[in-house]
Amino acid sequence: MTKERRRVPPLEARTPLEAFVYHLSVGFFALSLRVLFRTRIADLPPLPPGPVILAPNHRSFIDPLVVGSLIGEDLWFMMHAKYYDMPQLHWFFSSCRCIVVESGESNRRALRESLEVLRAGHKRCVFPEGAISPDGTLQPAQP
Numbered sequence: 001m002t003k004e005r006r007r008v009p010p011l012e013a014r015t016p017l018e019a020f021v022y023h024l025s026v027g028f029f030a031l032s033l034r035v036l037f038r039t040r041i042a043d044l045p046p047l048p049p050g051p052v053i054l055a056p057n058h059r060s061f062i063d064p065l066v067v068g069s070l071i072g073e074d075l076w077f078m079m080h081a082k083y084y085d086m087p088q089l090h091w092f093f094s095s096c097r098c099i100v101v102e103s104g105e106s107n108r109r110a111l112r113e114s115l116e117v118l119r120a121g122h123k124r125c126v127f128p129e130g131a132i133s134p135d136g137t138l139q140p141a142q143p
Contacts, residue, residue, distance in 0.1 A: 005085045008094040010076050010113050011120055018095035025092065030069035041070055051118040057138050058127035067125055076117045078110060078126045099124070 014022065033039040054075065056067055064077050078099045084090065099117070101110045117124050130142035 005087075005090045006094070007084075007100055008097060010097040010099050010117050012097065014095060014097070021092070022095045026065075026069050029065045030072070033066065033069060039066075039070065047071065047073065047123060050121050052123040053118070054123065054125040055128050056125070058129045058132050059136055060132060063127065063132075064125070071123075073123060076114075076122055076124045078114065078124070080130075 081100050081102050084093045084100045099113045128141035129139040
């Protein structure tokens with residue numbers, strides 16, 4: 001079991017260092033996708049201004065980085081606590097201001113934080129399957 005790390009509220013302002021690391025990471029990943037893998041967005045109109053919920057399917061661990069870097073706007077992701085609390089990556093996930101979803105709980109806090117993000121006019125991303133698809137096919141959405 002992982003030790004619970006400090007939960008950073010999703011709307012808490014980033015420190016200058018966190019903002020730098022976040023934008024540098026997203027920019028580096030976006031450039032890598034475009035140059036090394038020639039990734040392009042096809043048939044996707046620009047996102048409307050204001051609150052939006054993106055709900056892509058979940059095929060790999062890098063899906064949030066791919067979605068976030070290709071969309072080109074700040075996104076607030078929902079993520080499982082066991083990943084958020086990993087000591088090696090907690091600093092990055094907390095700088096991203098991820099919304100933490102606990103296992104086996106009602107997750108009222110995660111739902112409340114998601115609503116706060118949307119009411120503040122931001123865009124949120126959730127992978128409704130709740131886990132990576134083992135075979136790449138669309139899995140049932142989780143409640």
